[in-house]
Structures are given as structure tokens and as C-alpha cells.
Amino acid sequence: MNPPWWKTCVAYQIYPRSFCDSDGDGVGDLRGIISKLDYLERLGIGMLWLCPVYASPNDDNGYDISDYEALQPEFGTLDDWIALRDGLHARGIRLVMDLVANHSSDEHAWFIESRAAKDSAKRDWYIWRPPAADGGPPNDWQSVFGGPAWEFDAASGEYYLHLFSKKQPDLNWENTAFRAELFAMMRRWVELGVDGFRMDVINLISKPEGLGAGGDEGGMDRALNGPRMRDHLAEMRREVFAGTDLVTIGETPGMPLELAREVTDERAPLLDMQFHFEHVDLDHAPGASKWDCTPMTMPALRATLSRWQEGMEPHGWNSLYLGNHDQPRAVSRYGDDGRYRRESATLLMTLLLTLKGTPFIYQGDEIGMANVAFDAIDDYRDIETLNAWRWLTGERGFDAAAALAMIRTKSRDNARTPMQWSAAPNAGFSTATPWIAPNPDYAAHNVAAAETDPDSVLHYTRRLIALRRETVALQHGRYCLLDAEHPALWLYERLDASTRCVIALNFSATAQALPAPLNTMRRVLTNVRNPSADTLAAWEARILVPA
Ligand code: TEU
Numbered sequence: 001m002n003p004p005w006w007k008t009c010v011a012y013q014i015y016p017r018s019f020c021d022s023d024g025d026g027v028g029d030l031r032g033i034i035s036k037l038d039y040l041e042r043l044g045i046g047m048l049w050l051c052p053v054y055a056s057p058n059d060d061n062g063y064d065i066s067d068y069e070a071l072q073p074e075f076g077t078l079d080d081w082i083a084l085r086d087g088l089h090a091r092g093i094r095l096v097m098d099l100v101a102n103h104s105s106d107e108h109a110w111f112i113e114s115r116a117a118k119d120s121a122k123r124d125w126y127i128w129r130p131p132a133a134d135g136g137p138p139n140d141w142q143s144v145f146g147g148p149a150w151e152f153d154a155a156s157g158e159y160y161l162h163l164f165s166k167k168q169p170d171l172n173w174e175n176t177a178f179r180a181e182l183f184a185m186m187r188r189w190v191e192l193g194v195d196g197f198r199m200d201v202i203n204l205i206s207k208p209e210g211l212g213a214g215g216d217e218g219g220m221d222r223a224l225n226g227p228r229m230r231d232h233l234a235e236m237r238r239e240v241f242a243g244t245d246l247v248t249i250g251e252t253p254g255m256p257l258e259l260a261r262e263v264t265d266e267r268a269p270l271l272d273m274q275f276h277f278e279h280v281d282l283d284h285a286p287g288a289s290k291w292d293c294t295p296m297t298m299p300a301l302r303a304t305l306s307r308w309q310e311g312m313e314p315h316g317w318n319s320l321y322l323g324n325h326d327q328p329r330a331v332s333r334y335g336d337d338g339r340y341r342r343e344s345a346t347l348l349m350t351l352l353l354t355l356k357g358t359p360f361i362y363q364g365d366e367i368g369m370a371n372v373a374f375d376a377i378d379d380y381r382d383i384e385t386l387n388a389w390r391w392l393t394g395e396r397g398f399d400a401a402a403a404l405a406m407i408r409t410k411s412r413d414n415a416r417t418p419m420q421w422s423a424a425p426n427a428g429f430s431t432a433t434p435w436i437a438p439n440p441d442y443a444a445h446n447v448a449a450a451e452t453d454p455d456s457v458l459h460y461t462r463r464l465i466a467l468r469r470e471t472v473a474l475q476h477g478r479y480c481l482l483d484a485e486h487p488a489l490w491l492y493e494r495l496d497a498s499t500r501c502v503i504a505l506n507f508s509a510t511a512q513a514l515p516a517p518l519n520t521m522r523r524v525l526t527n528v529r530n531p532s533a534d535t536l537a538a539w540e541a542r543i544l545v546p547a
Pocket residue numbers: 060063064100144164200201251253290325326384
């Protein structure tokens with residue numbers, strides 16, 4: 001039996017606000033993406049994940065949707081979307097849309113009706129609770145973006161739950177009428193020709209029994225993988241996806257490996273694959289805030305990803321990523337964005353594209369885009385970052401320099417600066433001042449420069465994608481770690497019935513001996529100019545096959 005299409009292709013993620021602005025308003029848009037379709041085709045991708053493009057007041061850049069069936073006017077019209085869909089399909093690229101259904105915007109008609117009165121027909125579509133005995137919030141849950149997860153509504157005297165911002169009220173998946181309407185909406189997008197959905201925090205949809213009991217402390221962690229999550233996902237699969245070959249990709253923070261394996265089990269899948277968070281949570285201590293960074297080591301990264309590689313066998317499936325619109329840039333976090341920027345960016349791309357699972361390249365990583373160090377908090381735009389600034393400089397007592405250093409390291413805006421197309425003003429992203437400033441390094445690091453440099457991250461990424469596409473072992477072969485102890489080298493193989501590929505990655509700035517017998521294997525790809533037979537240069541990545 002042929003494997004499903006989404007197991008063999010490489011995916012690319014677009015954050016539309018920051019990709020390409022076609023109409024000179026400083027905001028990326030659908031026509032901008034359409035103007036780059038040939039670029040995407042040349043990369044060799046088979047799937048595009050488009051972050052939300054629906055109507056939204058932009059409290060959280062589109063993750064607060066006010067109409068699931070209208071497009072955000074600053075991004076374009078339905079005709080533009082159809083042109084994008086057709087342009088992708090003509091190039092053999094499937095289109096995956098973002099589904100943000102744990103919460104909506106507070107400006108969605110559903111919430112406006114829900115809030116209007118206690119006896120409104122849609123009251124129960126959101127999560128309302130009476131105040132605690134002292135008049136305060138029903139419990140002590142905190143929102144992911146800071147502050148209480150409950151907002152008081154004076155008109156009705158009740159609180160509503162929002163695990164993210166107060167403009168993102170949580171929907172009530174226990175309400176049957178809501179679920180029916182949501183699934184109908186999804187079916188309409190399926191009829192319009194989408195090829196699947198990436199599902200935002202989809203493991204938060206089932207809240208624990210007794211939610212709102214006083215004294216319960218926590219927040220998102222208390223709502224993870226709730227009691228009816230499986231039922232809801234199974235119903236969605238039946239109601240929306242039965243008889244289709246669409247892909248479903250869960251964003252599932254805090255989903256343990258055992259559950260992820262069960263949920264993506266190809267014999268009875270609830271989701272086709274999911275994004276876990278264990279490797280992106282390695283640089284802060286358990287329980288500590290993401291801003292309280294601790295160094296992350298390659299052995300920790302290797303141990304975590306190897307556990308997921310092995311643990312999803314034989315019937316589960318991984319989504320692979322090293323960065324996205326919520327994370328710092330991969331080269332700054334796991335690599336060396338100074339002296340070895342090109343080498344470490346290509347090494348990380350090699351890792352991403354040679355693990356087992358469906359790899360997601362985040363826009364700009366194919367040219368080695370790095371974190372930005374803005375001068376002042378005023379340059380940042382992200383709601384989480386701006387809230388964190390108030391908390392770090394307030395309650396936590398950090399001075400401005402220390403707080404800014406923490407934000408430069410971890411802010412989601414690191415990944416949201418405009419895509420660097422050229423050395424032209426605004427990085428060739430827009431003719432107007434962009435909604436967020438470009439990273440000043442764009443003069444040297446941009447697509448146009450990468451096109452003319454045969455050693456660029458971009459050319460290497462294209463070669464790597466082509467190699468993965470023609471090498472079945474790199475798509476479906478089993479992952480096998482060859483050395484769990486080496487402090488700098490990560491060595492693994494991908495094995496199927498007919499082929500064996502060995503991947504050797506030097507996560508250090510010092511040359512490392514390539515252990516026998518790997519030094520006798522044939523090299524099919526390396527990211528350095530003059531590779532030596534038995535030594536890996538600083539940040540060298542090598543793919544080997546039997547001689
Ligand atoms: O993110 C969910 C999530 O839990 C994290 O990625 C979170 O944004 C991060 O840990 C904060 O440090 C998804 C979206 O990807 C994100 O952009 C949205 O803000 C969030 O859901 C709410 O919709």
C-alpha cells in the first residue's frame with residue numbers, strides 16, 4: 001500500500017503578515033505569497049501550512065478569529081485565496097490551513113451573542129462561571145500570556161475563561177450545537193479545496209471536570225489532554241474527514257509521547273501527526289517561565305528527539321520542526337549565528353530533513369534567518385512579549401537591560417520579522433514601513449544574495465529536499481541512534497529494507513574524528529567545501545551511504 005502523501009513530502013510554514021507585501025501597506029498578504037509561488041516550487045516542498053488568514057482584530061495576529069469564513073481584508077479576498085490555492089495545486093503543493101478552535105475572538109458573533117445575556121442561546125458556547133465566594137475569579141488559573149485566565153463580565157456578573165488573551169475566549173466543546181456548527185464550517189473549507197488543517201492547541205479543547213472549583217491553581221497545564229479530547233477528535237474525524245485524504249496536524253503542547261503515539265496510530269488515527277514541545281522547552285527549567293533561560297545542550301536535544309523518533313514506532317508519526325512563528329530562530333538557538341552561521345544553519349536543516357516524520361521548514365530558515373536584537377521594547381509587537389515586559393520589569397524586578405536581554409533571546413517576534421528577500425529597503429518585503437522592523441542583518445542575509453552564492457543555505461536546502469524526495473530510507477526508514485554519549489557528534493542512521501543512510505552532525509566549533517567504519521562510507525552530501533575523509537569540520541553535516 002502506498003504511504004499517504006503527507007508522509008513523503010516536505011512542508012513549509014508561512015506567517016502571512018511577514019512573508020511578502022504586494023500592495024504596499026507594510027503587511028504581508030495573499031497576493032504576496034502568490035508572487036513567490038515559483039520560489040516555493042523550486043524549493044521542492046509538497047505542503048504549505050498557512051498561519052491564520054481569517055478575519056481578526058489581531059490581538060494575537062490572527063489567532064483570535066472573528067469570522068472563520070471571511071478573509072482578513074489586509075491579507076486579501078476569497079478570490080485571492082482561490083488564486084493561491086490553484087497556484088499551489090498547479091505546482092503539486094497542498095494547502096494546509098490553520099484551524100484555531102480552542103478559542104475565538106471576543107469579537108466573533110458567537111461570543112457577542114454568548115455575552116449578551118445569561119439566557120442567550122449561545123451562552124453555553126463559551127465557558128462561563130459565577131465568581132468565587134469572595135467575588136474573585138472562579139479559580140486561580142493563569143493565562144498563557146500573563147494575568148488571570150478569567151475575565152469578569154459586569155453585565156451578567158459572571159466570568160469567562162480565556163487560556164490565552166482576554167480577547168481569546170475559550171469555546172465550550174461540551175456544547176453539541178457548537179461542535180456541529182464548527183464541523184459544518186470546516187466542511188465548507190474542505191469543499192473549497194483545502195488539503196488539511198493544522199489545529200491550534202487542539203489538546204486543550206476538553207476542560208477538566210469540575211472546572212472553576214475554587215483554589216485550583218494552574219492554567220493551560222490543567223486543561224491539557226482533557227477527559228473528552230479523544231471523543232471530540234474522533235467525532236471531528238467522522239464528521240469532517242471521513243472518506244478524504246486530507247491531513248490533520250495537531251499542535252499539542254504537553255502531550256506525552258505515549259498519548260501522541262496512540263492519537264496518531266495509523267490503524268485508528270485521531271490525528272495524522274502532532275507537534276510536541278519537548279525540544280523547544282529544553283532551555284528553561286520545568287516550571288520556570290520561558291524567559292528564565294538555561295543553556296540547552298546538544299546531548300539533551302539528541303536524547304529528547306531520539307526518544308520521540310524511537311517512541312513513535314511502529315504506528316505513530318512525528319511532525320518535525322526546529323522553529324516556527326512562536327519560537328526563536330533555530331540557528332540562534334541550536335546553532336551558532338555568529339562565525340558558523342552558514343554551517344550551523346545547514347547542519348540544522350540536515351537534522352530537520354533527515355529525521356523520520358514530516359519536516360516543517362519555517363519561512364526564512366532556508367536562508368538562515370537569525371534572531372533580532374531590537375534596541376527597545378517599543379520595537380516589539382507580540383502580545384506575549386509586551387505582557388512579559390511588564391511582568392519582568394514589574395513583579396519580577398528586572399532592570400530594563402536585563403529584561404530586554406531575556407526578550408531578545410526568547411521573544412516570538414524573533415521569528416516574525418519580515419522575510420528577507422533582498423538588500424533593497426525593508427528587505428524587499430514591502431515598499432512601505434513594515435508592521436514590524438526587519439532584522440538589520442538583511443543586507444547580507446537575503447534570498448537574492450543566496451541565489452548567487454552556490455554555498456548558500458538556500459542552495460543547500462534545495463539539494464537536501466531533492467535528496468530526501470529521491471531517498472525512500474530518508475522518508476520511511478527507521479531511525480537508529482548510533483552513539484548516545486558523544487558530547488559533540490550526533491550520529492544516526494535511517495534504515496529501510498534496501499537502503500541505509502548514516503547522518504553525522506558535528507554540533508561544535510571544533511573538528512571531530514569521524515569514527516570507523518563511518519569514515520569508509522560514501523558521502524552523498526556535506527555542508528562544507530573541502531571535507532576530509534575521516535574528520536568532520538566545525539558544524540559539518542554529512543550524509544553517508546554504504547560505499
Ligand atoms: O500556540 C500555542 C502555545 O501554547 C504556544 O506556542 C505559545 O504561543 C507559546 O508557548 C507562548 O510562549 C498557538 C499559536 O501557535 C500561537 O501563535 C498562538 O498565540 C496561541 O496558540 C493561541 O492561539
